[in-house]
Amino acid sequence: MRLLSGLCWIALVLLLAGYARSSALGLDTDVSRFADLLPWPPVQLAAALCGGALLLVPLGYAVDRLLRADGRRVADGVLAAVLAYGLSLGLDLLAGDLTTLTHELPGGAGRTDPVYGHLAPVVAFMTAIGTAGMRRWRSALAVTLTLSGLSGLITGYATPLSLVLSLLLGWTTAHATRYAVGEPVGTPTEGQIGAALAACGVRPDAVLAVGSSRYLVTQHDGRPDLDVHLLDRHVQASGLLGHLWLALRLRTAPRPLGLRPLRAGLEHQTLLGHAATAAGVRTRTPVAAVELSPDAALVAYHRIDARPFAELFAECTPPTDPAEPDGVPEITPTDAELRDAWQQLALLQRRRIAHRSLSPQTVLLDAEGRVHLVGLARGEIAAGDLLLRLDVAGMLAVLAVHAGPERAVRAAIEVLGQGPVGAALPLLQPIALARDTRAALARHKKLACELRAEVQRQMPQAATEPVRLERLRPRTLITVIAGIVAGITLLQFLFSSAVNPVVVVSDADPLWLAGAMFWAAASYPVATFAFSGFVPEKLSFRSTLAAQVAGSFVKVAGPGGVGGLALNTRYLQCAGIPTAQAMSSIGVSQLFGLVLHMLQLAVFTALVGSDGTLPGTESSSLPGGWLLWLAGAAVAVVAGSIASVPSLRRRAQTLLRPLRAEVLPRLLDLAQQPGRLATGVTGQLLVSMCFVVCLYCCTRAVGVHPGFNAVAVSFLAGNAAGNVVPTPGGVGGVEGLTAGMLKATAGTDYGTAFAAVVLFRLLTFMLPVLPGWAAFSWLKRRRAI
Numbered sequence: 001m002r003l004l005s006g007l008c009w010i011a012l013v014l015l016l017a018g019y020a021r022s023s024a025l026g027l028d029t030d031v032s033r034f035a036d037l038l039p040w041p042p043v044q045l046a047a048a049l050c051g052g053a054l055l056l057v058p059l060g061y062a063v064d065r066l067l068r069a070d071g072r073r074v075a076d077g078v079l080a081a082v083l084a085y086g087l088s089l090g091l092d093l094l095a096g097d098l099t100t101l102t103h104e105l106p107g108g109a110g111r112t113d114p115v116y117g118h119l120a121p122v123v124a125f126m127t128a129i130g131t132a133g134m135r136r137w138r139s140a141l142a143v144t145l146t147l148s149g150l151s152g153l154i155t156g157y158a159t160p161l162s163l164v165l166s167l168l169l170g171w172t173t174a175h176a177t178r179y180a181v182g183e184p185v186g187t188p189t190e191g192q193i194g195a196a197l198a199a200c201g202v203r204p205d206a207v208l209a210v211g212s213s214r215y216l217v218t219q220h221d222g223r224p225d226l227d228v229h230l231l232d233r234h235v236q237a238s239g240l241l242g243h244l245w246l247a248l249r250l251r252t253a254p255r256p257l258g259l260r261p262l263r264a265g266l267e268h269q270t271l272l273g274h275a276a277t278a279a280g281v282r283t284r285t286p287v288a289a290v291e292l293s294p295d296a297a298l299v300a301y302h303r304i305d306a307r308p309f310a311e312l313f314a315e316c317t318p319p320t321d322p323a324e325p326d327g328v329p330e331i332t333p334t335d336a337e338l339r340d341a342w343q344q345l346a347l348l349q350r351r352r353i354a355h356r357s358l359s360p361q362t363v364l365l366d367a368e369g370r371v372h373l374v375g376l377a378r379g380e381i382a383a384g385d386l387l388l389r390l391d392v393a394g395m396l397a398v399l400a401v402h403a404g405p406e407r408a409v410r411a412a413i414e415v416l417g418q419g420p421v422g423a424a425l426p427l428l429q430p431i432a433l434a435r436d437t438r439a440a441l442a443r444h445k446k447l448a449c450e451l452r453a454e455v456q457r458q459m460p461q462a463a464t465e466p467v468r469l470e471r472l473r474p475r476t477l478i479t480v481i482a483g484i485v486a487g488i489t490l491l492q493f494l495f496s497s498a499v500n501p502v503v504v505v506s507d508a509d510p511l512w513l514a515g516a517m518f519w520a521a522a523s524y525p526v527a528t529f530a531f532s533g534f535v536p537e538k539l540s541f542r543s544t545l546a547a548q549v550a551g552s553f554v555k556v557a558g559p560g561g562v563g564g565l566a567l568n569t570r571y572l573q574c575a576g577i578p579t580a581q582a583m584s585s586i587g588v589s590q591l592f593g594l595v596l597h598m599l600q601l602a603v604f605t606a607l608v609g610s611d612g613t614l615p616g617t618e619s620s621s622l623p624g625g626w627l628l629w630l631a632g633a634a635v636a637v638v639a640g641s642i643a644s645v646p647s648l649r650r651r652a653q654t655l656l657r658p659l660r661a662e663v664l665p666r667l668l669d670l671a672q673q674p675g676r677l678a679t680g681v682t683g684q685l686l687v688s689m690c691f692v693v694c695l696y697c698c699t700r701a702v703g704v705h706p707g708f709n710a711v712a713v714s715f716l717a718g719n720a721a722g723n724v725v726p727t728p729g730g731v732g733g734v735e736g737l738t739a740g741m742l743k744a745t746a747g748t749d750y751g752t753a754f755a756a757v758v759l760f761r762l763l764t765f766m767l768p769v770l771p772g773w774a775a776f777s778w779l780k781r782r783r784a785i
Contacts, residue, residue: 002171002172002175003172003175003176003179006168006171006172006175007172009168009172010165010168010169010172013161013164013165013168014095014165016161017095017161050144050147050148050151053144053147053148054118054119054122054144054148057122057126057137057140057141057144058077058081058122058125058126061126061129061131061134061137061141062074062077062125062129064137065129070129073128073129073130074129076128076129076177076178076181077124077125077126077128077129077174078125079128079177079181080124080125080127080128080173080174080176080177080178081121081122081124081125081128082121083124083173083176083177084120084121084123084124084125084169084170084173084174085117085120085121087120087169087173088113088115088117088120088121088166088169089117091114091115091165091169092113092114092115092117095114095115102114102159102162112156112157112158112159112162113162114162114165115162115165115166115169116149116152116157116158116159116162116163116165116166117166118148118152118166119145119148119149119163119166119167119170120166120167120169120170120173121170122141122144122145122170123145123166123167123170123171123174124169124170124171124173124174124177125174126141126174127170127171127174127175128174128177128178130294132294133293133294145167149163149167187230187232187296188230188292188293188296188298190207190208190209190215191207192292193207193215193217193228193230193292193298194207194217196290196292196298197217197226197228197288197290197298197300199290200287200288200290200300201288202217202219202226202287202288202300203219203220203221203223204217204218204219204226205217205218205219205220206218207228213229213230213231213232213234213235214227214228214229214230215227215228215230216228216303217300224302224303225303226287226300226301226302226303227284227300227301227302227303227304228298228299228300228301229269229298229299229300229301230296230297230298231262231265231266231269231296231297231298231299232262232295232296232297233262233295236260236262236265248471249431249470249471250431250432250469250470250471251469251470251471252386252387252390252432252469254356254357254378254380255378262291262294262295262296262297263291263297265297265377266289266291266297266299267289268377269286269299269376269377270286270289270299271381272353272376272377272379272381273285273286273299273301273376274286275351275353275381276348276353276373276376276379278351279347279348279350279351279353280347281344281347281348281373282304282344282370282371282372282373283304283372283373283374283376284301284302284303284304284372284374285301285302286299286300286301287300287301287302288300304364304366304372304374305366305367306364306365306366306367306370306372307364307365307366308360308361308362308363308364308365309333309360309361309363309364309365309398309402310359310360310361310436310440312331312365313331313332313333313402313403314331314332314402315401315402315440315443315444332402332403332404332407333365333399333402333403334369335407335411336369337365337369337371338399338403338407338408338411339411339414339415340369340370340371341363341371341395341399341411342395342411342412342414342415342416343415344371344372344373345358345373345391345392345395345416346415346416348373348391349388349391349392349416349420352381352382352383352388353376353379353380353381353383354379354380354383354387354388354390354391355373355375355376355379355391355394356378356379356380356387356390356391357375357376357377357378357379357434358373358391358394358395358398358434358437359375359394359398359433359434359435359436359437360398360401360402360436360437360440361375361436362374362375362434363395363398386427386467388420389420389423389424389427390424390427390432392412392416392420392421392423392424392427393424393425393427393428393429393432393433394432394433394434394437395412396408396409396412396421396424396428396451396455397428397433397437397440397441397448397451398437399411399412400447400450400451401437401440401441401444401447405447405450405451405453405454406454408451408454409421409451409454409455409458410458413458413459418458418459418462421455421459421462422455422459422461422462422463423462423463424455425452425455425456425459425462425463425464426463426464426465426466426467427466427467427469428448428451428452428455429466429467429469430442430448431469431470432469452464507702508698508701508702508759509700509701509702509703512697512698512700512701513697513698513701513759515693515697516694516695516697516698516701516759516760516763517763519690519691519693519694519697520690520691520694520763520764520768522690523687523690523691523694523764524545524548524549525545526683526686526687526690527548527683527687528541528544528545528548528683529679529680529682529683529686530589530679530680530682530683530684530686530687531544531547531548531568531589531680531683532544532676532679532680532683533676533677533678533679533680533681533682533683534585534588534589534592534676534677534680535572535577535585536585536673536676537575537576537577539575540575543571543575543779543782543784544571546775546778546779546784547567547568547571547775547779547784547785549768549771549772549775550567550772550773550775550776550779550785551564551567551568551772552765552768552769552771552772553768553769553772553773553775553776554566554567554772554776565586565590567785568586569582569583569586570785571779571784571785572585572586574783574784574785575784589680589684592680592681592684593684596681596684596685596688597688597716597719597720600685600688600712600716601713601716601717601720604709604712604713604716605713607709608707608709608710608713608745688715688716688719691715691719691764692708692711692712692715692716694760694763694764695711695714695715695738695756695757695760696708696711698756698757698759698760698763699711699742699746699753699756701756701759702752702755702756702759703752704746704748704752704753704756706742706745706746706747706748707745707746709745710742710745710746711742711746713741713745714738714741714742714745714746715738717737717738717741718733718734718735718737718738718741718757719734734757734761735754735757735758735761738757738760739753739754739756739757740753742756742757
């Protein structure tokens with residue numbers, strides 16, 4: 001992150017030098033005038049002293065680090081200094097033409113360098129070694145760099161921008177070097193850990209490593225043993241990318257440890273342990289917290305002689321013996337142990353302490369049957385209601401894994417009451433649980449559903465609608481990235497070629513352009529009739545028209561027609577139509593739309609050869625008859641494969657079951673109203689024709705005279721691509737395919753065809769966004785969506 005920010009700052013300085021010439025030259029002139037007012041001999045003496053200090057400070061720091069046995073960092077610093085010096089020379093060659101970075105040397109001996117190269121190697125050397133915790137060396141470096149920079153400005157060997165560029169180049173090169181060669185993380189030895197604990201009053205007898213970053217410390221005089229957790233850069237970086245991804249997706253994700261300073265993580269972990277102990281919870285009590293170095297710290301806890309649930313108890317499995325209780329294995333926690341687990345969580349909840357990491361590894365049981373809660377490093381103090389409800393959901397899942405849903409829910413109600421347990425039901429989602437808990441539930445696919453059903457059975461009044469915890473879904477992220485890439489690609493093509501949208505509109509024939517605008521606007525009332533025709537209930541024409549216009553705004557946020565489908569479904573629900581009937585009406589509309597679209601494409605493809613070329617050109621390159629035969633043969637092959645292969649047949653039956661169960665009954669209801677059904681079918685056909693005529697007018701507006709059938713085939717194929725390409729509104733795919741189809745069927749060049757498509761998309765996709773937003777806001781104010 002520091003490397004990227006340094007590169008951005010360097011680019012910003014170079015842009016400033018290239019485009020803000022007057023400001024940069026004015027600043028350089030002001031500095032030169034101020035330098036002329038200073039007495040010259042003292043300035044030369046000060047410059048010589050600064051040059052000496054610029055060499056002595058890094059040399060002295062290197063000797064100090066070598067005496068501390070930190071030769072690896074010194075080697076990294078030397079590498080960074082060499083790279084910084086080489087990069088400064090390379091940047092001098094590349095930026096030598098920027099007069100704002102240079103000026104005439106005193107005495108007319110040439111011009112200064114664009115990068116004041118004396119400072120870059122020193123900054124790179126010191127930064128690569130690291131000066132964290134070295135206050136004296138940091139102060140010495142800051143004073144030396146400040147005086148050296150001022151002397152360079154006063155003596156005329158540097159400009160303000162070249163000085164800033166030198167500091168940024170050295171700082172960025174240092175972080176690039178550290179990122180490339182890696183960070184040397186020195187793991188403390190057992191002796192160092194024992195000495196650090198002894199300084200805190202602990203009397204260590206032996207220090208034994210028992211796992212990654214964990215140690216067992218025995219004490220003199222029979223004192224209790226200690227569990228020591230080491231915090232270093234390895235622990236902070238462990239799983240950092242996964243936690244960052246979770247933080248991006250989940251609104252309630254805990255803050256990754258790698259984004260906290262080491263000392264902040266040490267204080268947070270110690271504070272959580274003391275707060276939980278003060279609340280009366282059985283947990284590991286902190287005994288000592290020690291910062292060993294800028295890169296390592298440790299927390300010592302009283303050792304708990306207990307084992308995790310994951311080691312003591314088997315996970316729930318389907319019963320193999322009819323006499324065995326459903327889903328409960330032979331080795332399970334007792335009811336008293338389940339209640340004790342809930343009592344420990346209740347103590348945390350009473351003090352509003354959120355655990356955040358409840359899993360089979362953090363719920364422990366000792367030999368006396370007492371439950372302990374550990375792993376509070378990611379917890380929070382003064383937690384909100386949502387985090388506390390998440391802990392209840394996590395404990396439900398953990399206990400259900402080892403004791404079954406019925407016993408886990410019953411124990412929770414006995415201790416917490418029905419209110420907190422019912423409030424946790426909407427949060428029983430895999431994404432809200434700890435990783436180990438999600439893995440355990442994933443091994444038993446039906447367990448999560450059984451747990452939710454058990455909570456509903458014991459508390460029928462509990463809310464069941466899941467709380468949306470995801471901030472960003474993977475599909476949404478992919479859609480956004482694809483939309484950005486497609487948009488950038490489209491804009492680059494538009495403005496790097498002769499097809500400029502502004503020029504296209506200004507040079508278009510006004511009469512044909514007005515016709516295109518008329519048919520684009522006419523598509524909305526026609527779409528209103530088409531939509532209303534598949535809904536047996538009576539709808540307000542004005543509100544339905546507003547919903548169709550609002551779809552122009554919604555579709556820019558989702559791929560293809562997904563946004564419009566969701567908006568229309570919500571509109572029908574708010575109109576008082578039950579969800580099942582609303583979705584069935586949308587399904588009938590989409591089914592008819594698909595069938596009619598394919599029929600139109602087939603008919604116009606067959607007719608495209610009759611008038612699909614310009615006079616005097618060769619015949620169309622799209623053989624309509626052969627394409628129809630090939631399409632029919634492909635459909636026959638697919639249908640035959642599905643009918644003959646049992647697995648494909650079962651899959652097809654599964655996919656068609658909603659069609660048979662929901663859409664067909666709705667279609668039978670519509671069949672009893674032939675007038676309304678005819679309105680819907682006719683509207684579907686006319687909507688496509690409105691867009692075809694609009695595209696035809698756009699082609700005529702840019703000076704092309706294609707056949708109507710060729711334009712129809714181009715639009716129908718491009719519109720089909722818009723529902724497949726995973727970009728908002730099919731951006732990129734619609735333009736490319738429609739222009740390519742126009743070139744193939746109408747015999748025009750690609751640039752002209754693309755200009756016509758750009759004009760068409762401007763009228764049907766871009767311009768309606770603002771009216772769509774107004775219609776969307778109007779519908780929201782009326783509570784119609």
